Amino acid sequence: MTMLGKQTIKGRIGFALAIFSIVSFCLLPFAQILSTSLKHQFDWGNPSLIPQVVNLDAYKELLGLTERQTVEIPPAIKKILENPKLSQGKKDAILAKYTDNSDVFPFGRFMLNSFAVSAGAALVSLIFAVMGAYSISRLRFSGQVVVQRSVLFVYMVGGVLLMVPLYQMAVNVGLASSMWGSVFCLFAIYIVQTLPVALYMLGNYFRTIPFALEEAAMMDGYSRKEAIIKVVLPLSIPMLATVFMYCFIIGWNEYLFASVFLKQFKEFYTLPLALQELFVSKNAIWDRIMAASMLTLAPIIVCFLFAMRHMDGGKTDGGVKG
Known part of the structure; x- marks a missing residue:
């Protein structure tokens, strides 16, 4: 029994060390980015993650808190x-x-561009996904199995293969020649990219909600539409938040299609495209690049923390008596 206890303790310690090592390995690049963004130029060669003197000038400059010289x-x-x-x-x-103002990087404008496109596409994709997922999971219609199984087909084709034909289509219809036309194309592409998985995730979640809850609501005088809005959607808040976060992050981090459709419209660059331009420009200063990278990560972290507040299961437990 003693040997068994020792082995159990050793196993737990080993498991904890393994988890700590993996987490540290994953967080080390982010710690390095944060450290470099807070260092002065004389401190960039210091391997320590702790800056000798904290430098917030890069953050102030990117956020527009410094005066123009x-x-x-x-x-x-x-x-x-x-x-x-x-x-x-x-x-x-x-x-x-x-x-x-030659050294000013309009970070705020690029962040607003990314947020407008990503959040707008995520919201539209979520609305379409709610309607489509409910239809697939609750209704019965011809071709339902085909639609349900082929919803993820778009992910079998890489974005590199779709980029050229999609851009040619935009050119042929005249959308690629204007800024708002290119933004609309990018907006539509982000919806198409995120909608299949959103349908898949929400469809599986709606199946876990007992249909008896909707039947009870309809027996109380609610229509099917009202039952969806007042019963299904409130019970689906955890998955709705998760799907929105997923769609938002896909659009926020997307670079390939943005680099094609927005290349000639610098005033509407998204952050991934703007950061790449910053890296190869005369403004490529390490603390500024790392500070911009940290500020780019901030909305994703906030979005994830917001979604975590709603990721609690068991909302329908006890909702139906056996």
């Missing part, structure tokens, strides 16, 4: 500005050239 106006330009015949608009245009 101005350079001294040459005397010759000042004489030109004193000319009374020069209009005020031209004077302002000349002065604007001496406001140093």
Whole structure:
């Protein structure tokens, strides 16, 4: 019994060490990113994860909390500005050239672009998925088995193979020539990418909700639509939050299609595309790149924590008496 107890303790310690090692290995890159984003330039070569002096300048710059720097106006330009015949608009245009904003990375605008496309596509995909998943799991119609089994067929074809024909289709219908047309194409692609798995996940979850709950609601005078809204959807909040988080993250991290459809429209770059441009630009400073990477991760973490609040099962336990 003693040997058995010792082996059990050793096994538990070994298991705990293995879990700790795996978690540490997974978190180490993120810790390195955070550490570098908080270091000054003289501290970049320091292998320690703890900065000697915490530097928040990169975060302030990306979040627009620093003032724009101005350079001294040459005397010759000042004489030109004193000319009374020069209009005020031209004077302002000349002065604007001496406001140093060449190193400013419009992180806020790119984040807003990513959020608008990702959250909008995730919401539309979730709405379609709710209707489609309920139909597949509750209704009976011809071709139901074919639809149910082929819903994940889109994932059998890689995005690289679909990129060229999708872009050619956008060019042929004239959408790729304008910014909003390209954004619409990207929006539709994100919906198509996320909808199949959203249908699959919600369909399986709706099957776990006893149909007797809907029947009881309809016996109380509710229509099927009202039963879905007031019974099925409230009980499905955990999965709805999970599906929305999944769809949002897919759109937030997507780079391939964004690099094709938005390449010529820099004002509507999404964050993955903008970060790649930042890395190869003259603004490629390590603390700025790492700070931008950390701020890009922040919405995903917030979205995951929000979903975790609703990921509790057993909501239908006791809802139906046997």
